[in-house]
Amino acid sequence: MNRxxxxxxxxxxxGLMGRALAAAFLKAGHATTVWNRTSSKAGPLVAEGARLAPTVGDAVKASPLTIICLTDYPAVRELLELLDASELAGTxxxxxTSGDSAQARDTARWAGQRGARYLDGAIMAVPPAIGTAEAVILHSGPRPDFDAHKPVLDALGTATYLGEDPGLASLYDVAGLAMMWxxxxxxxxxxALVATAGVDAATYAPFARQLAAGVAEWLPGYAEQIDRGSFPAEVSALETDARAMEHLIAESEAAGVNAELPKLFKAMADRAIAAGHGGEQYPVLIEEFSRPGGD
Known part of the structure; x- marks a missing residue:
């Protein structure tokens, strides 16, 4: 055990993630206090040098910095509302905790009204990665509070600051999930398509990985088009992409493969083309993604 x-x-x-966070702090040599409704979960951490606080209030008062990792935001508020303002003031x-941006902003206001400083965050990693550079931990809220505690937060992985809006970490979190899924x-x-020709997933995966990496290289240039609000067809026009989508749908249906996903692509492209954007480049679809339900 480190001093x-x-x-x-x-x-x-x-939970699994909270235990990983506490273990990383201990490994980095930080005096670590822990609290959990089921105190038995703290046993291995206590054996490594953590202090188990008898109450939530005692846990918060034990350190200038408190990391909260619960099931959801209502659980966070339910727990913190057990404390009076004097226990929260100055910490x-x-x-x-995972949640949405509105919950993050509301919790930040709630904490501020009680004299606490507040940063919201999102963990872009699985528990075994905590404590390594591969674990990206997003933070949003007042910059001085992030800077003050970054040396401690670095024990968890790559501490990343997004901006003053406390809702940004949650927004980046769900935006990342959109990318992942x-x-x-x-x-x-x-x-599923190549499997109809007897190609297994392991054989197809390297090609798919190479293609995904290639598409990722387009993102900075496409982002410039979105930010400018101008979408010249430098590579391909949307109407050309839409014809390729027709091929994907037809191939899927002929092979007996579910075509719902390519049909969704095509429906969005068709709406943009009907709105007069057929001669522009693919990022013009941001206009479809920026309105609810394709209205």
């Missing part, structure tokens, strides 16, 4: 430093931290919530809360669903669509 503890003068910088102490509290972790509230000892810094970093909430790494979209890539995986597209890969599964292709895997």
């Amino acid at each position: 503890t430093t003068e910088t102490s931290v509290t972790v509230i919530g000892l 810094t809360l970093i909430n790494l 979209s890539v995986l669903n597209a890969w599964l669509q292709g895997t």
